[in-house]
Amino acid sequence: MTWTRRAGELAVGLLPIVLLLGLWQGLVFLKYAPPTLLPGPVTVFSRFFSLLGDPQFLQHGATTSFRLFSGFALAVAVGVGLGILAVGNRVVAAILRPLIRVLAPVPKIALYPAFILTLGFDHSSKIALVFVDAVFPILLATYQGALSVEPKLVWSARAAGVSQTRALFTIVLMAALPSILTGCRIGLVIACIVVFLSEMINSTDGLGYLLVRAARNFQTVDMFVPIISISILGLILNAAFNALRARLLVGYPEDN
Amino acid sequence: MKRIADIPGFPPLMACIGLLVFWDLVARYLAISGLPPAWDALKEVPVILADPEQLLNILSSIRRMVIGFFAALVFAIPVGLLMGRSRAVAAFFNPLLMTIYPVPKAALMPIIMLWLGVGDVSKILVIFLGVSLPVIYHSYQGARAVEQKMLWSAAAMGMGAPARLLRIVLPAALPEIMVGCRTGLVLALITMVTSEMIARQSGVGNILFNSLDLAQYGLVYATILIIGVMGFVLDVLFEKLREAVAGWAQPVHQIAVGSA
Amino acid sequence: MADSNPVIDIESLSKTFGTRRGTSHLAIADISLKVGDGEFVSILGPSGCGKSTLLYIVGGFEAPSTGAVLVDGKPVAGPGPDRGPVFQEFALFPWKTVLGNVMYGLLEQGVDRGQATDRARELLAMVHLSAYGNFYPKELSGGMKQRVAIARTLAYRPKILLMDEPFGALDAHTRTRLQNDLLDIWERDRKTVMFVTHSVEEAVFLSDRVAVMTRSPGRIKEIIPIDLPRPRKRAELLVNRRYQDYVVEIERLMELPPEEAQAS
Ligand SMILES: Nc1ncnc2c1ncn2[C@@H]1O[C@H](COP(=O)(O)OP(=O)(O)OP(=O)(O)O)[C@@H](O)[C@H]1O
Ligand SMILES: [Mg+2]
Numbered sequence: 098m099t100w101t102r103r104a105g106e107l108a109v110g111l112l113p114i115v116l117l118l119g120l121w122q123g124l125v126f127l128k129y130a131p132p133t134l135l136p137g138p139v140t141v142f143s144r145f146f147s148l149l150g151d152p153q154f155l156q157h158g159a160t161t162s163f164r165l166f167s168g169f170a171l172a173v174a175v176g177v178g179l180g181i182l183a184v185g186n187r188v189v190a191a192i193l194r195p196l197i198r199v200l201a202p203v204p205k206i207a208l209y210p211a212f213i214l215t216l217g218f219d220h221s222s223k224i225a226l227v228f229v230d231a232v233f234p235i236l237l238a239t240y241q242g243a244l245s246v247e248p249k250l251v252w253s254a255r256a257a258g259v260s261q262t263r264a265l266f267t268i269v270l271m272a273a274l275p276s277i278l279t280g281c282r283i284g285l286v287i288a289c290i291v292v293f294l295s296e297m298i299n300s301t302d303g304l305g306y307l308l309v310r311a312a313r314n315f316q317t318v319d320m321f322v323p324i325i326s327i328s329i330l331g332l333i334l335n336a337a338f339n340a341l342r343a344r345l346l347v348g349y350p351e352d353n
Numbered sequence: 354m355k356r357i358a359d360i361p362g363f364p365p366l367m368a369c370i371g372l373l374v375f376w377d378l379v380a381r382y383l384a385i386s387g388l389p390p391a392w393d394a395l396k397e398v399p400v401i402l403a404d405p406e407q408l409l410n411i412l413s414s415i416r417r418m419v420i421g422f423f424a425a426l427v428f429a430i431p432v433g434l435l436m437g438r439s440r441a442v443a444a445f446f447n448p449l450l451m452t453i454y455p456v457p458k459a460a461l462m463p464i465i466m467l468w469l470g471v472g473d474v475s476k477i478l479v480i481f482l483g484v485s486l487p488v489i490y491h492s493y494q495g496a497r498a499v500e501q502k503m504l505w506s507a508a509a510m511g512m513g514a515p516a517r518l519l520r521i522v523l524p525a526a527l528p529e530i531m532v533g534c535r536t537g538l539v540l541a542l543i544t545m546v547t548s549e550m551i552a553r554q555s556g557v558g559n560i561l562f563n564s565l566d567l568a569q570y571g572l573v574y575a576t577i578l579i580i581g582v583m584g585f586v587l588d589v590l591f592e593k594l595r596e597a598v599a600g601w602a603q604p605v606h607q608i609a610v611g612s613a
Numbered sequence: 614m615a616d617s618n619p620v621i622d623i624e625s626l627s628k629t630f631g632t633r634r635g636t637s638h639l640a641i642a643d644i645s646l647k648v649g650d651g652e653f654v655s656i657l658g659p660s661g662c663g664k665s666t667l668l669y670i671v672g673g674f675e676a677p678s679t680g681a682v683l684v685d686g687k688p689v690a691g692p693g694p695d696r697g698p699v700f701q702e703f704a705l706f707p708w709k710t711v712l713g714n715v716m717y718g719l720l721e722q723g724v725d726r727g728q729a730t731d732r733a734r735e736l737l738a739m740v741h742l743s744a745y746g747n748f749y750p751k752e753l754s755g756g757m758k759q760r761v762a763i764a765r766t767l768a769y770r771p772k773i774l775l776m777d778e779p780f781g782a783l784d785a786h787t788r789t790r791l792q793n794d795l796l797d798i799w800e801r802d803r804k805t806v807m808f809v810t811h812s813v814e815e816a817v818f819l820s821d822r823v824a825v826m827t828r829s830p831g832r833i834k835e836i837i838p839i840d841l842p843r844p845r846k847r848a849e850l851l852v853n854r855r856y857q858d859y860v861v862e863i864e865r866l867m868e869l870p871p872e873e874a875q876a877s
Pocket of ligand 1 (some may be wrong): 630631632638640658659660661662663664665666667829
């Protein structure tokens with residue numbers, strides 16, 4: 098695709114976002130919506146940028162990020178590990194498959210009260226929730242990716258004297274990498290969403306809590322700020338992830 | 354010879370029983386505070402379901418979920434198909450969708466409640482938003498993969514553009530759309546529970562946190578069980594429906610992209 | 614010659630696969646074959662007769678149903694660096710560069726990086742790919758990929774080469790070049806080679822003996838020693854009467870109607 102065409106498409110893509118923002122500002126400007134119910138985008142974004150210099154706000158953001166990354170990292174470790182193991186070991190697969198079948202469609206958020214009861218109100222219950230929510234897409238993607246790895250890749254390694262276990266965690270893992278990364282990306286977005294919700298439902302800090310606190314005090318501007326923050330965080334993480342993915346997958350065939 | 358593990362439904366059943374037994378043993382022998390034995394939770398399930406008020410609560414949750422889900426389908430499938438067949442439409446919507454993708458839909462609950470009140474409309478709207486995104490995404494992917502040649506020959510036979518979308522693109526993209534619907538259905542349930550947890554007005558999500566506040570731990574876990582079973586049953590039912598409607602396509606092992 | 618002290622000793626080997634419908638399918642039946650040290654043996658046979666299966670069992674990638682394979686007198690229990698496979702599908706590691714692929718076996722065997730690099734460069738020179746060390750496999754043509762695959766296997770110096778239609782997916786021109794290259798390499802260090810192919814000419818051109826298999830279930834129909842002088846030159850062979858006779862004889866052998874009705 099040519100550069101101009103890309104730029105053109107980007108412009109077309111920005112159009113609805115600009116239109117929406119314009120409509121939003123227009124509604125407020127023409128006083129169709131009372132500012133207490135719908136503050137204008139200028140107000141909201143200037144509040145967002147001024148808060149970026151506020152250490153307290155940043156502290157809440159850091160708390161959310163900490164929970165997000167802890168839960169996500171745990172999910173990657175367990176999801177990838179178990180997924181690869183299930184391909185190498187029949188017993189693990191026989192236990193794991195029905196468990197996934199039953200647990201994957203269960204709304205994990207329902208487990209949140211149980212985590213609060215057993216792990217307390219602090220970080221651990223949120224991290225646990227992020228973990229259980231993010232682990233399934235990663236586990237499934239890893240397992241399916243690893244299952245469809247060309248066996249001759251493994252054979253080539255085995256013939257060079259590599260052990261079965263080592264081949265599993267080097268060759269199968271690397272060959273399944275495109276699929277694993279797809280799972281991780283889905284897991285990352287889910288982690289973003291879930292950490293925010295967990296803080297909204299039950300927390301005394303974090304971005305989600307800021308939203309609830311603002312809602313309680315009818316500070317509409319401050320209600321929009323956390324939502325914008327999590328959306329921007331998600332976009333940044335997504336972009337970072339895509340960059341990482343492009344680096345990791347240099348040699349792989351395109352279509353994936 | 355047929356192995357026991359090949360009987361459909363047997364391994365998941367074993368998984369359920371295994372999980373419950375595991376939970377029961379852990380609770381009994383490790384004595385984790387806040388974790389009652391599975392049996393205590395199971396005993397509470399009939400109590401909830403026999404209480405007409407709670408049952409009504411749950412049923413109205415489900416009603417909102419179903420309405421939100423179908424409203425989302427009616428909106429999202431055409432949008433996704435159009436995006437898949439037209440570069441311009443796709444370029445128009447993609448960045449917007451990407452921007453709202455990481456926004457927790459249930460988090461909009463407080464704002465929407467501010468505008469539309471605490472009634473059904475707010476809750477249905479949130480579910481609608483939650484379901485729309487994956488359905489749009491999968492319909493888009495499905496429509497994009499439709500072979501151009503198939504459309505050319507249809508056009509050569511004199512089929513107009515709307516007819517092509519309805520009679521060629523829709524059926525060809527159906528398997529992928531069904532994947533989106535399945536994800537959407539699980540998401541509808543998740544969004545429903547989550548928004549009820551946040552709104553704390555009525556519904557299953559509310560039962561959960563009310564009993565938590567009242568320290569009725571058996572009830573908390575019983576509600577978790579009920580929600581879990583709902584998720585699993587919905588998924589199984591939908592899988593059956595998918596087989597009936599698009600069974601000719603390869604069963605897609607879908608990675609459930611699910612969170613409100 | 615092969616019988617005195619065989620490097621590969623295949624003893625009444627058979628392999629049955631379970632099918633999805635629960636029935637079983639006999640892929641190869643009662644195959645016995647001895648391959649001597651430094652001998653080049655080709656396996657010819659109709660598609661689906663079990664040539665790959667035979668090679669995979671010798672490689673230790675699949676287990677036989679009955680019978681056994683002895684390599685240097687020891688039963689094969691799994692893959693090992695004494696037997697280097699080259700697959701029709703190349704099976705290169707897409708995440709490694711050409712050099713990385715060729716070095717892989719050496720590094721895994723604990724050879725230090727400097728030495729491994731030297732050896733890998735040497736091999737790349739041998740397969741005329743010196744300039745492509747930093748390329749990824751997806752950036753190479755089919756023939757180049759196959760040369761990398763051969764170099765990767767040769768790198769860890771297997772005693773035996775197991776080649777499954779290595780040139781099957783290539784165009785005629787590339788195929789001829791690689792055949793010549795392979796013969797050069799083989800003349801240099803006389804590895805024991807089991808070479809599966811569909812092409813009668815290729816088999817006669819390369820081999821000391823050609824084993825012809827029957828239709829499924831695969832058995833060995835006949836083993837033909839190829840008594841042509843080495844080193845062989847393609848241009849000379851093509852006009853060699855004996856070469857032509859071998860080709861015609863084996864082609865006839867393969868055309869013969871199957872001895873038994875098509876099984877299962
Ligand atoms: N993993 C497997 N499971 C079941 N059947 C198999 C398996 N691998 C091979 N077979 C069967 O064994 C028979 C021999 O297969 P094989 O691949 O060895 O044939 P081949 O001679 O190499 O054929 P070709 O020349 O087409 O490569 C075939 O009938 C095939 O269907
Ligand atoms: Mg073969």
